[in-house]
Amino acid sequence: GQSLEQPSEVTAVEGAIVQINCTYQTSGFYGLSWYQQHDGGAPTFLSYNALDGLEETGRFSSFLSRSDSYGYLLLQELQMKDSASYFCVLNQAGTALIFGKGTTLSVSS
Amino acid sequence: DVKVTQSSRYLVKRTGEKVFLECVQDMDHENMFWYRQDPGLGLRLIYFSYDVKMKEKGDIPEGYSVSREKKERFSLILESASTNQTSMYLCASSSPLAGGHEQYFGPGTRLTVT
Helix, strand or coil, X not given: CCEEECCCEEEEECCCCEEEEEEEECCCCCEEEEEEECCCCCCEEXXXXXXXXXXXXXXXXXXXXXXXXXXXXXXXXXXXXXXXXXXXXXXXXXXXXXXXXXXXXXXXX | CCCEEECCCEEEECCCCCXXXXXXXXXXXXXXXXXXXXXXXXXXXXXXXXXXXXXXXXXXXXXXXXXXXXXXXXXXXXCCCCHHHCEEEEEEEECHHHCCCCCEXXXXXXXXXX
């Protein structure tokens, strides 16, 4: 089967950098995605890594290492509005997504 | 602006009732999905559909069925609601042409079964 592991909670202060790690087990997948969900809101897509390496989108970066079955989401210059849950997601067969249990990020001033 | 809408934001039903949750997307996406989200468990896939009248079981299909008669509409049916189906239900859609990794979610329906 497939599984993803990520920390349940992370705390940080405004302006800091935080890294949310994700390890996974799967027999095969197309890529690793990250989604953000604010409390009471819908999940929204943040980034996708099809290949090993770093993808940067503004203050957010995502990394994938297939050989280590590992990825991470890096959030820089943290803002209060970044307080949310972050999910690492396996993209299988190009359509079905397997979600991790999510990491709740709390940003304080 | 892409949009996925769900018929109700909040719903309260009694045990044993038949429940319909409706989802409509305006992006002409082939793929549509139903998830349930429970605290500490993340999102779990119930059913998905690649095309009209096509459906595939996800990880937790028991107690649910789906219907996709039109491309833009995907319905989730609880044949006989039970209290363990109290949850947040999220609908999503995606395009296989774009890789399928970016799913667009509706606002969710919080269902309470009493």
